[in-house]
Amino acid sequence: xxxxxxxxxxxxxxxxxxxxxxxxxxxxxxxxxxxxxxxxxxxxxxxxxxxxxxxxxxxxxxxxxxxxxxxxxxxxxxxxxxxxxxxxxxxxxxxxxxxxxxxxxxxxxxxxxxxxxxxxxxxxxxxxxxxxxxxxxxxxxxxxxxx
Amino acid sequence: xxxxxxxxxxxxxxxxxxxxxxxxxxxxxxxxxxxxxxxxxxxxxxxxxxxxxxxxxxxxxxxxxxxxxxxxxxxxxxxxxxx
Numbered sequence: 001x002x003x004x005x006x007x008x009x010x011x012x013x014x015x016x017x018x019x020x021x022x023x024x025x026x027x028x029x030x031x032x033x034x035x036x037x038x039x040x041x042x043x044x045x046x047x048x049x050x051x052x053x054x055x056x057x058x059x060x061x062x063x064x065x066x067x068x069x070x071x072x073x074x075x076x077x078x079x080x081x082x083x084x085x086x087x088x089x090x091x092x093x094x095x096x097x098x099x100x101x102x103x104x105x106x107x108x109x110x111x112x113x114x115x116x117x118x119x120x121x122x123x124x125x126x127x128x129x130x131x132x133x134x135x136x137x138x139x140x141x142x143x144x145x146x147x
Numbered sequence: 148x149x150x151x152x153x154x155x156x157x158x159x160x161x162x163x164x165x166x167x168x169x170x171x172x173x174x175x176x177x178x179x180x181x182x183x184x185x186x187x188x189x190x191x192x193x194x195x196x197x198x199x200x201x202x203x204x205x206x207x208x209x210x211x212x213x214x215x216x217x218x219x220x221x222x223x224x225x226x227x228x229x230x
Contacts, residue, residue, distance in 0.1 A: 049160050091230050097193030121160035133161040134228040137199045
């Protein structure tokens with residue numbers, strides 16, 4: 001399985017293991033980290049929840065699309081769920097290719113599609129004691145509700 | 148006259164918290180996933196509109212207007228915020 005949901009911290013050494021390949025001329029990775037601010041509110045922690053079965057199925061589909069669109073050798077993606085602290089690694093994408101250009105493009109394509117399509121939800125916990133599931137729907141905000 | 152079917156619902160994130168459970172069985176006469184969500188919205192006061200949601204039936208994304216069948220597992224998917 002090249003796309004995987006992790007309930008424990010992402011291990012970069014482990015994630016990069018499939019990439020040793022003498023055909024590859026380049027390797028690109030993207031790391032998404034837990035940030036201390038969102039829309040003016042100070043974030044102190046995050047929680048991710050996933051519909052794991054469908055997330056891994058849709059994630060694999062995205063990686064297949066990336067392989068079909070770009071000339072790459074290897075691609076992997078991992079996403080954390082559970083409780084995360086500031087600075088923790090939340091999502092990781094790695095791509096190797098003969099030439100760098102397609103490695104960059106495939107990496108960008110993958111993280112963009114993951115954010116749009118994978119059934120994973122983020123709950124932010126704020127310094128002021130509030131918390132809420134992010135919900136990008138106009139006029140809807142959970143973030144003002146007390147935990 | 149619509150026949151009653153028994154389906155399994157799973158809830159995640161916002162909907163799980165609003166419903167107060169992760170899973171439940173439910174008897175319904177709803178014909179489509181859309182009708183089922185409107186039934187749930189009325190009963191449990193879900194704030195999201197059906198247009199804001201995707202739906203998965205038996206582990207695959209599908210259309211809100213697809214018919215539902217006895218024994219289906221149905222998940223309404225709030226807007227995703229991973230990454």
